[in-house]
Structures are given as C-alpha cells and as structure tokens.
Amino acid sequence: MNQQAVLRVEGICKKLDGKSILDDCSLTVNRGELKVLIGPSGAGKSTFLQSINCLIPPDAGEIYLEGQRLDRADTAALCAFRAQVGMIFQDFNLFDHLTAEENVAIALRKVRGMNASDAKDRAQNELARVGLARRALLYPAQLSGGQKQRVAIARALAMDPKVILLDEPTSALDPELVGEVLAVIRDLASGGMTMVMATHQMDFARALATEILFMERGRIIEQGAPETLLAEGSNTRTRDFCLRLLEMGA
Amino acid sequence: MLDTVFLANELLPALNRGLLVSLALIIPSASLGFAGGVLLGCARAFGPLWLRRLGDAYTALIRGVPLAVQLMMIYYALPKFGIFFPPFGAAMTSFILCTAAYQSEYVRGALLSIRQGQIRAAQALGFSTLQTITWIIIPQAARRALPGCGNEIVYLIKYSSLAYLVTCMELMGEGKVIASDTFRFTEVFLAVGAYYLAMVTLASLLLRRLEDRFHIPGFGMR
Numbered sequence: 113m114n115q116q117a118v119l120r121v122e123g124i125c126k127k128l129d130g131k132s133i134l135d136d137c138s139l140t141v142n143r144g145e146l147k148v149l150i151g152p153s154g155a156g157k158s159t160f161l162q163s164i165n166c167l168i169p170p171d172a173g174e175i176y177l178e179g180q181r182l183d184r185a186d187t188a189a190l191c192a193f194r195a196q197v198g199m200i201f202q203d204f205n206l207f208d209h210l211t212a213e214e215n216v217a218i219a220l221r222k223v224r225g226m227n228a229s230d231a232k233d234r235a236q237n238e239l240a241r242v243g244l245a246r247r248a249l250l251y252p253a254q255l256s257g258g259q260k261q262r263v264a265i266a267r268a269l270a271m272d273p274k275v276i277l278l279d280e281p282t283s284a285l286d287p288e289l290v291g292e293v294l295a296v297i298r299d300l301a302s303g304g305m306t307m308v309m310a311t312h313q314m315d316f317a318r319a320l321a322t323e324i325l326f327m328e329r330g331r332i333i334e335q336g337a338p339e340t341l342l343a344e345g346s347n348t349r350t351r352d353f354c355l356r357l358l359e360m361g362a
Numbered sequence: 363m364l365d366t367v368f369l370a371n372e373l374l375p376a377l378n379r380g381l382l383v384s385l386a387l388i389i390p391s392a393s394l395g396f397a398g399g400v401l402l403g404c405a406r407a408f409g410p411l412w413l414r415r416l417g418d419a420y421t422a423l424i425r426g427v428p429l430a431v432q433l434m435m436i437y438y439a440l441p442k443f444g445i446f447f448p449p450f451g452a453a454m455t456s457f458i459l460c461t462a463a464y465q466s467e468y469v470r471g472a473l474l475s476i477r478q479g480q481i482r483a484a485q486a487l488g489f490s491t492l493q494t495i496t497w498i499i500i501p502q503a504a505r506r507a508l509p510g511c512g513n514e515i516v517y518l519i520k521y522s523s524l525a526y527l528v529t530c531m532e533l534m535g536e537g538k539v540i541a542s543d544t545f546r547f548t549e550v551f552l553a554v555g556a557y558y559l560a561m562v563t564l565a566s567l568l569l570r571r572l573e574d575r576f577h578i579p580g581f582g583m584r
Contacts, residue, residue: 167482187490195488205483208580209501219487222497253580264483271487 117179118143118306119197119275124163124173126156126330133159134170135330141275141308146301148317148338149310150350151327157310158202160327161277164308165197166190177274195223198268198276202283204260206252212239212263213248216270224271238266242296258289265296276300278309314354318342326350365549373540373553380536381557387450387532388522388561391457392515398458399465399511406466407473417466424463430524432456437528453525453532461518468510472503505581512569519561533557 119141126134134156141147149157163170166184175182175193182193206215216235220226226234239248242262252260261281268276281297282290294316301307301320311317317324318338326334326341326349334341334350341350406417424432437452447455476499484494526535537554541547 162482165486167485191488191490193488194486197486199483199486201479201483201486203479205477205479207480207483207498207502209498209505209578218497219489222493223488251579267487 120176124170144304145322148321155327156330198273200278202280238270257285258292275306376536380533383532395458395461398462402466403469421463449530453530472507
C-alpha cells in the first residue's frame with residue numbers, strides 16, 4: 113500500500129438526550145479519494161461529518177489527520193486541525209457582512225496570518241476557479257444559492273485543505289442550480305482533491321465515488337465501491353434505497 | 363407679541379448655559395451607557411447562568427422603576443449610606459445606569475440574532491473563539507443593534523431633562539427658573555422644546571449617517 117490515509121476516523125459515538133445519534137462510525141480516506149455518505153434523512157450523515165471536525169464534539173472516538181492524532185481538548189490544536197479540513201455546509205453559511213472576496217480572504221488573513229493584498233489575490237484566484245471572478249464584490253444577499261455555495265467552496269479551497277467535508281452541498285439549492293455546484297465538485301474530484309461528501313445525488317455518487325458508505329440510524333451498515341453496492345441483483349440496502357429514490361423521481 | 367429684549371437678554375443666554383450642561387450630561391452618559399450596555403448585553407447573552415440572572419435582574423429593576431425615582435434614590439437616599447453625589451454627578455450616574463440597561467436589551471437581541479451557522483462556519487475555518495467574536499459576531503451584531511441603540515440615545519437626550527429634579531441646572535432647569543421668575547411659561551417652554559428638537563434632529567441625522575456608512579445588503583431594508 114503506497115496510498116496514504118489522509119483522514120482516519122475511528123469509533124465515533126455521539127449521544128444526544130440519551131439517544132444514540134452516532135454509533136461506532138469509522139472511516140478512512142486516502143489521498144485523492146471521494147467517499148460518499150448516503151442514507152435516509154436523520155441517519156446521522158450530517159452529525160457524522162460535523163463530528164469529524166468537532167463542530168459537534170463526539171463523545172468517543174479518535175480522529176487522525178495524516179496519521180497524527182487530534183487532541184480535542186487542546187483548543188489551539190483543534191483550530192489548526194480545522195484550518196486543514198475544509199467544510200461545506202448545506203446552507204452555505206457565508207459570512208453575511210462580507211463580500212464574496214472577503215469571505216474567502218478573511219480566514220487567510222486571520223487564521224493563516226497572510227497580509228491583506230496577498231489574501232485578496234488568493235481570493236480572486238479561488239473565485240475565478242469556481243467561475244465567480246466577476247462576483248467578487250457582491251455580498252451574500254446579492255448572490256444566488258448556487259453562487260453562494262461556490263463561494264463557500266472557494267473559501268474552503270483557499271485554505272489548501274488536506275480534505276474537504278461536504279454536508280449535502282446541493283440539498284438547499286433549486287434544481288436548476290444543482291448542476292453548477294456539482295460541476296465544481298466534479299472538477300475537484302478529477303483534480304485529485306480528497307473529499308467526504310454526504311449527498312442524495314445518486315448519479316453523481318455512482319459516477320465519482322471511490323466508495324459509498326450507507327448510513328442508517330447512526331451506523332454505517334454497508335460500504336463498498338459503487339459498482340459492487342449498486343450492482344444488479346446485489347440485494348444491498350444501498351441499492352434498495354437508491355431504487356426508492358429513483359421511484360420518487362429524485 | 364415677540365419680546366426680543368427678553369429673548370436676547372434673558373432667555374437665550376440662560377438656555378444656552380443650560381444647553382452646555384445638558385450636552386455635558388448627555389455625551390458622556392450616552393458613551394459610557396452604551397459601553398456599559400454592550401458589556402451587560404454580552405453578559406446577558408453569553409455569560410454563565412449566574413451572571414445572566416444577575417444582568418436580567420438589574421435590567422428588570424431599572425426598566426421597572428421610573429427614572430425620576432432612580433434619580434431621587436441616588437441623590438437623596440444614597441447619602442444615608444454615606445455615598446454623596448453632587449447634582450450633576452447624581453444625574454449622570456443615574457443616566458448611565460439607566461441607559462446601559464436599555465442598551466443591553468438591544469445588544470442582547472442583536473447577539474442572539476446571529477445565526478448559529480455563521481459561528482460554525484468560522485470555527486470550521488479554524489477561527490478561535492475570540493477571533494469568531496471579533497471578526498464575525500461583533501460586526502454583524504453591531505449592524506443589527508445600531509437602529510435600536512440610536513433610538514435609545516434619542517430617548518436619553520429627552521430624559522436628560524429630568525436632571526433638574528435633583529437641582530442640576532441643565533436646559534430644563536434653566537428654563538424652569540426663568541419661567542417661574544417671569545411667568546412666561548409658554549415662550550420659555552416653546553424655546554426649551556425647540557432646543558431639544560434641534561438636539562434630537564442633529565443626533566438622528568448623525569445616526570442615520572452612521573447607519574448608511576455601515577450599510578450592507580442583507581442587513582436592514584434600505
């Protein structure tokens with residue numbers, strides 16, 4: 113094995129109000145891989161992704177970035193870890209008081225300590241990469257949903273993340289805007305970006321995923337290459353779920 | 363009939379004198395009261411439970427008692443405990459305490475209106491708690507709080523007229539003395555009213571400027 117595990121997550125558990133939300137979830141992502149989390153709503157996909165960078169602190173489990181264990185009690189280490197792990201949210205979460213360009217530049221300046229003009233140049237480049245060079249001076253309220261999500265992706269990319277976590281990046285978008293965001297993610301995948309993505313876009317998952325992880329009631333119950341899990345007659349929960357999604361016209 | 367001699371020789375000099383005292387009361391009270399309101403508002407929004415309770419109790423007390431009564435307490439009751447204030451100091455102290463309580467309500471509301479997602483996004487980028495507060499929460503909350511806080515300053519300008527109750531000779535006090543001496547209540551208080559109107563108009567103008575200066579699409583209607 114000359115492939116290196118960029119992110120390794122072991123035995124993540126999370127309880128809320130005595131109810132188990134995540135039960136012993138583990139995941140390993142090697143460089144350049146795209147792992148796709150699928151499963152019904154409430155399965156814990158979003159909680160799992162957010163517990164990987166401790167936005168939702170897990171009750172138990174270990175997280176390793178490039179083999180180095182994360183000490184969650186050490187806030188400085190946690191900030192440094194988060195700065196290397198990109199996160200894309202379902203509802204974008206752009207900073208409402210900053211322009212697209214400032215949204216991308218602010219973490220470069222405040223977290224990376226870059227000077228204002230370098231950060232601005234970098235922000236311009238990243239916005240150009242997601243096709244938004246001409247929208248740099250607009251505020252989030254002046255952008256469409258698809259544009260907001262692309263700015264959010266540019267913001268994550270500017271930090272040179274080792275891995276990007278995407279939490280249903282297209283779920284909050286109007287159908288006609290889904291394509292532009294998926295196109296950007298597709299470019300990242302073909303450019304070798306390491307990613308973990310929760311999604312309901314099955315065609316996308318089938319075409320690009322290195323591995324699909326099927327989650328239900330807080331557990332990863334099936335995982336494997338898309339062609340195996342989704343093969344005709346494979347009789348997996350994953351295939352069953354996808355067929356039902358198709359029936360609903362999703 | 364307009365009595366220009368009375369106006370020019372008696373009324374306006376007295377009111378101008380009062381105006382200076384009023385401004386000397388209002389400007390520090392508004393600034394310090396605002397600063398106090400920000401601290402109190404932060405404590406009430408994010409503080410530990412005991413601090414929140416304490417802040418809530420303070421605000422409930424101040425909001426529940428007329429300012430005139432608070433003034434009386436500070437000027438007449440505190441000396442019984444050995445704390446003495448001159449009239450001007452008593453007025454300023456009570457205005458600061460009062461305006462801080464009201465300002466804290468606007469600040470608290472603005473802080474609580476910041477969406478959780480904004481904070482999560484900052485954390486996900488590696489911001490520390492202090493950086494998140496400085497660069498994300500405060501710039502947004504300040505914009506949300508500005509109209510309310512400005513409104514409170516306008517109130518303060520007008521309730522500063524209560525200072526004459528504790529013999530602090532500001533605009534209202536000077537007017538009252540002249541009116542009692544000359545029995546020209548109508549002229550005197552028309553003039554006093556005009557002075558306050560001018561102050562409030564000026565303050566509103568400045569506040570509007572400030573709002574325009576910090577305006578961002580998506581915050582407020584304009």
